[in-house]
Amino acid sequence: GLLLLLVLGYCVTGDPLGLLGGGGVIETQPGETGARGTPADEMGDKLARFLGDTEGTWSQLFAQQNREYRKPTLVLFSDETPSAWGFGSAAVGPFYCPGDRKLYIDLSFYGDLARKFGAPGDFAQAYVIAHEVGHHVQNLLGVFERARGMGGDPNQVSVRQELMADCFAGIWGHSAAARGLIDTNDVEQGLNAAAAIGDDRIQQRTQGRVAPESWTPGSSADRVRWFPTGLESGQIRSCDTFAAR
DSSP: OHHHHHHHHHSBOOOGGGGOOOOOOEEEOTTSSOSTTSHHHHHHHHHHHHHHHHHHHHHHHHHHTTOOOOOOEEEEESSEEEETTEEEEGGGOSEEETTTTEEEEETHHHHHHHHTTSOOSHHHHHHHHHHHHHHHHHHHHTHHHHHHTSOSOHHHHHHHHHHHHHHHHHHHHHHHHHTTOOOHHHHHHHHHHHHHTSHHHHHHHHHSSOOGGGOSSOOHHHHHHHHHHHHHHOOGGGGOTTTOO
16 A cells, blocks of 8 residues: 555556557566567567557657657566666556656556456557556646646546546547557457546455545546547647546
8 A cells, every 4th residue: 555655656657550660668677578489578569569659649749839759668577666766566557657757567467457357459458558658748748747736636636647648548549540550449449448447447346345535547437538538639638637527
């Protein structure tokens, strides 16, 4: 519990996708990828392609605003890893640290996403990357600083940040769809992944009850609302969750 609070205090937690171009910058911690050709290594290569594709999308959108998109780094690890705030653990799930501009993902999370939460598939995996990249975009746009100055219930602020990251993931999906890389089945995988990691679903599954006052990513219904918002519009201005009721 203490570890979770520390992370939330600083870190915002035949396949068309095989055509995704580019390779994002990726770091690996010792031992989790092993020799070339292992399943974990192949997963790392795939996630790097997903990250590389998001970079193309956001570089173009930032250029339209006469801004430079500074690319994040993806860190794959097992069990725990050092980050800008200290040690991150697989127990908190994927997370982003603005202090070092890195996305952290324990490879075992994708197995849990498929087996425990019923959200398998490559697009579900890409959605997770795109969501964490969404937090990086928030960092570059100054959203974290503005959110800290708002006051109010910190859980509500966290929920709105998470839902904005879902919307930003949808913006990447809009770009991928425009290039013919995803279809309705892929979108369904993304929606399933968004719903599967909603606070209400996770709480019901792990503790047998739902406690809205403790939510941080938001409910399944909220997450399923905001991912399609970005998917349909493809515009940053459509993702202002802080202005939404």
